[in-house]
Amino acid sequence: MARRRRPSRAVGTLNGPSALGLGVALIWFSLLVLIPLAAVVSTAAAGGWDNFVTTLTNDQTQAAIRLTVVQSLLVTAVNVVMGTTIAWVLVRDRFWGRGALNVVIDIPFALPTIVAGLVLLALYGKQSPLGVDFANTETAVFLALAFVTLPFVVRTVQPVLEELELDVEEAAASLGASRLTTFRRVILPSLVPAIAAGAALSFARGISEYGSLVLLSGNLPFRTEVASVRVLTYIENGNPAAASAVATVMLVVALLVIVLLDVIQRRVSRRG
Amino acid sequence: MSIEVRNVDKRFGDFVALDDVSVSIPTGQLTALLGPSGGGKSTLLRIIAGLENADDGTIEIEGVEATHLPPQKRNVGFVFQHYAAFKHMNVAKNVAFGLEIRKRPKADVERRVDELLRLVHLQQFAHRLPAQLSGGQRQRMALARALAVEPTVLLLDEPFGALDAKVRKELRDWLRRLHDEVHVTTVFVTHDQEEALEVADEIVVINDGRIEQVGTPDQLYDEPANDFVMSFLGDVTRLNGVMIRPHDVDVNSTPVDGAVVGTVTRLLRVGFEVRVTVTAEDGHDVAVVLSRAEARGSGLAEGATVWLTPHRGALTVDARPAAGVSA
Numbered sequence: 001m002a003r004r005r006r007p008s009r010a011v012g013t014l015n016g017p018s019a020l021g022l023g024v025a026l027i028w029f030s031l032l033v034l035i036p037l038a039a040v041v042s043t044a045a046a047g048g049w050d051n052f053v054t055t056l057t058n059d060q061t062q063a064a065i066r067l068t069v070v071q072s073l074l075v076t077a078v079n080v081v082m083g084t085t086i087a088w089v090l091v092r093d094r095f096w097g098r099g100a101l102n103v104v105i106d107i108p109f110a111l112p113t114i115v116a117g118l119v120l121l122a123l124y125g126k127q128s129p130l131g132v133d134f135a136n137t138e139t140a141v142f143l144a145l146a147f148v149t150l151p152f153v154v155r156t157v158q159p160v161l162e163e164l165e166l167d168v169e170e171a172a173a174s175l176g177a178s179r180l181t182t183f184r185r186v187i188l189p190s191l192v193p194a195i196a197a198g199a200a201l202s203f204a205r206g207i208s209e210y211g212s213l214v215l216l217s218g219n220l221p222f223r224t225e226v227a228s229v230r231v232l233t234y235i236e237n238g239n240p241a242a243a244s245a246v247a248t249v250m251l252v253v254a255l256l257v258i259v260l261l262d263v264i265q266r267r268v269s270r271r272g
Numbered sequence: 273m274s275i276e277v278r279n280v281d282k283r284f285g286d287f288v289a290l291d292d293v294s295v296s297i298p299t300g301q302l303t304a305l306l307g308p309s310g311g312g313k314s315t316l317l318r319i320i321a322g323l324e325n326a327d328d329g330t331i332e333i334e335g336v337e338a339t340h341l342p343p344q345k346r347n348v349g350f351v352f353q354h355y356a357a358f359k360h361m362n363v364a365k366n367v368a369f370g371l372e373i374r375k376r377p378k379a380d381v382e383r384r385v386d387e388l389l390r391l392v393h394l395q396q397f398a399h400r401l402p403a404q405l406s407g408g409q410r411q412r413m414a415l416a417r418a419l420a421v422e423p424t425v426l427l428l429d430e431p432f433g434a435l436d437a438k439v440r441k442e443l444r445d446w447l448r449r450l451h452d453e454v455h456v457t458t459v460f461v462t463h464d465q466e467e468a469l470e471v472a473d474e475i476v477v478i479n480d481g482r483i484e485q486v487g488t489p490d491q492l493y494d495e496p497a498n499d500f501v502m503s504f505l506g507d508v509t510r511l512n513g514v515m516i517r518p519h520d521v522d523v524n525s526t527p528v529d530g531a532v533v534g535t536v537t538r539l540l541r542v543g544f545e546v547r548v549t550v551t552a553e554d555g556h557d558v559a560v561v562l563s564r565a566e567a568r569g570s571g572l573a574e575g576a577t578v579w580l581t582p583h584r585g586a587l588t589v590d591a592r593p594a595a596g597v598s599a
Contacts, residue, residue: 171356173343175370189360
């Protein structure tokens with residue numbers, strides 16, 4: 001009797017090299033990300049529920065978290081518009097100095113954050129050559145976040161825009177679509193995944209920012225103190241459980257926003 | 273006349289794409305713009321569609337002066353070589369695009385889309401994304417999308433250029449049948465003379481930014497205006513200083529007055545025909561095509577001496593540009 005052919009490999013089984021690759025990736029990811037995150041959450045938990053609640057109901061802490069999240073959301077919204085515009089100009093327009101601009105975009109990202117802080121202080125602080133003084137205001141926090149997160153949306157949208165074919169826009173035009181309609185119905189849906197990815201990066205960077213804003217914002221409690229400064233203060237006061245509690249909240253906020261952006265992106269690109 | 277192109281010039285930097293081109297394209301016909309790559313035929317099509325602006329000259333579409341109209345206002349359907357599909361929309365949405373832009377009632381749009389998908393045989397693919405279609409199917413979708421807005425003229429830029437030979441041939445036949453059904457004035461660009469001869473009612477031959485000849489496929493093949501048109505529309509060889517089709521050369525095994533004397537240097541049988549290369553006494557090669565029966569009858573062999581004459585009534589063209597035709 002002829003033997004039956006062996007059933008083909010079940011879906012989800014990996015061959016040697018892929019299994020090894022997956023293993024290495026998981027171990028690396030765990031060492032760098034999962035274990036430290038778990039440690040933060042467990043430190044927060046070790047302090048007990050009471051400590052957790054006390055920390056989070058503290059008015060100063062709440063103000064810091066609120067300021068951080070609101071300013072990060074604002075900056076992300078601005079980046080979505082400005083970043084997409086800058087990417088558009090860099091890809092579609094030909095002008096003198098375009099190459100230079102393309103390089104300069106990355107400077108806020110490459111600059112050590114404390115240097116960025118010094119630059120901002122010199123520009124918008126008390127001795128501002130522009131005649132403005134944003135030192136010790138919420139605007140200082142916004143400016144610092146806007147400065148360091150500028151490249152994210154630009155750099156995620158730019159390559160996608162470069163790949164877009166011009167004949168698709170010509171097709172829309174010959175079908176009667178105005179430039180605005182073509183942008184809204186044809187170009188934008190193709191860009192949404194990239195914009196969402198850039199926005200997620202930008203927001204994540206915003207809620208974690210420390211170095212670039214400490215100098216200009218002045219870290220005034222209830223006014224310009226951000227979450228990361230609050231965490232540092234708790235550590236310095238010998239209260240790592242409270243620091244971890246704040247950190248855990250920021251972790252949850254970051255996760256929520258990333259998931260939300262993913263949902264929006266799926267919705268938009270499916271609707272068309 | 274449906275499309276009137278008058279004295280159109282177009283340059284890209286130093287390159288002259290179109291040089292004082294004037295042509296009339298008849299209503300309801302299927303017209304081919306035929307010519308080699310870089311000859312200006314796609315540029316002319318894009319200028320008609322408004323996707324490119326002429327440096328000089330005018331365009332009139334169905335009696336409407338269109339030279340300065342943007343593409344949105346010209347009411348032309350355009351089909352691109354690489355489909356230009358809206359990748360994030362399904363097939364039905366792609367086809368509905370032009371109608372939705374025009375804010376037609378939803379029920380009308382649905383009915384029209386359904387009708388068009390039937391016409392291009394894609395009704396069962398309405399909910400697929402373009403990426404899930406083959407090249408031929410994508411191009412049919414693009415055609416339905418262009419037809420949806422009921423354009424006054426339909427323009428196709430190398431529509432089958434990105435497809436493989438078999439699908440190309442199928443779509444070519446299908447386009448001809450579709451045109452017989454829809455009757456919209458259609459202009460398509462191609463560099464494939466077989467495609468133009470097979471599908472078009474009328475052919476405009478364009479080369480080096482100029483129009484070489486306009487005529488029906490038969491006129492162009494039988495009465496080419498010059499050596500370029502003759503050589504572009506089929507094989508040619510040189511005999512005694514004139515251009516002639518290889519199947520119009522008679523091979524004699526005995527001396528004939530006024531014949532070109534030569535030696536058979538190559539005999540190649542391909543299916544039902546025999547391709548003969550004869551090296552004349554002055555050293556240049558003459559290509560001749562015979563049927564198998566003719567070749568066998570004249571007892572041809574490599575090394576044999578033969579006398580070549582033009583077939584009686586054969587078309588010959590002087591091998592100089594813009595020379596007259598003699599038959």
